[in-house]
Amino acid sequence: MAEITTRQTGAAVIWYDAALVPGFAPDLFDPAWLKQTGRLTGTSTGRNTAWFLRYEGREMVLRHYWRGGMVGRIVKDLYLREPVDRSRAMREFTLLDWMHGQGLPVPRPVAARFSPFGPWYRADLLMERIPDTRPLADCLAEGPLSDRDWMRIGAVIARFHKAGVHHSDLNCRNILLDGAGGIWLIDFDKCERRPQGGWAQENIRRLERSLIKEKGKVPGLHWTDRDWQALLVGYRVISAPPDIKYDA
The missing domain is CATH 1.10.510.10 (Transferase(Phosphotransferase) domain 1)
Incomplete structure (x- = not known):
């Protein structure tokens, strides 16, 4: 199981696996910073964009959470605010961490971010990239x-x-x-x-x-x-x- 460290950056709450990335940088959630610093290695432009990056020798994938369906046409990435540990990214991080610990073939989670915005929040998830x-x-x-x-x-x-x-x-x-x-x-x-x-x-x-x-x-x-x-x-x-x- 991950050695989860919690970090506050402004209003945002970040969970990250300190064993994987002891020198975690909050800017890893910013595609513009990744591109500027040469850490961005590519993008996937399916239904929703994902960003590929390299950091401390690890290949990773950054995914932002977007709304789908009819609601997503109006509110693209805002979710009704809830406790941090019940938010979208943190729940997926926790489940991935558990499954990885069980030996199931899933990406290993690296970090998750909860970004409150009034009664809403945005979310992001960073995972190891499965090669090839x-x-x-x-x-x-x-x-x-x-x-x-x-x-x-x-x-x-x-x-x-x-x-x-x-x-x-x-x-x-x-x-x-x-x-x-x-x-x-x-x-x-x-x-x-x-x-x-x-x-x-x-x-x-x-x-x-x-x-x-x-x-x-x-x-x-x-x-x-x-x-x-x-x-x-x-x-x-x-x-x-x-x-x-x-x-x-």
Whole structure:
């Protein structure tokens, strides 16, 4: 578990892992400062921008929390103020830290910031960057995965479910594959630990819906019913009692 240090900078409250970054600089949350000092190494311009940076020899990702849906068109990044430890970034930091300590394949959290603004607050999260990774959707746009790969994806999801981790937005862009064959889950905003229940199957159905949607947008997407069945086999092998076996 992280050695969490709390720091106050103006009205903002920062949590950071002192073991990872003993010389933590609050300006790490400022993309303009990162660019000016040569620490910014790139950006990701998906639905919301993320900034890639290098600091004290570590590759990291900075993410600002943005509102989605209809509300996000009016109030882009303000959330109703709440206790610091219940705020968006701090909750995700805490969950990531716990999952990392359990050996689950997630980014390691570095720091989180709570910035109050009257009755509102803004939030930011800084994580270690997982090297040489691509979203599952991008991989499928280029070529098919093997049955073994799909089974491994299913097995990784099952590990999270057995640990009681509910991923509120499990989709084909929040699953990453790395160059060494590793599989990672990302984006745990609004996620939580839960007692075992029907939510796990709904998680799986949500992923299936995202793959169907992606195939509708990318007609040549390399995803078939056989692939999905292989994923389910891998999921069941991990989630089922040890005396039950499934054939591929």
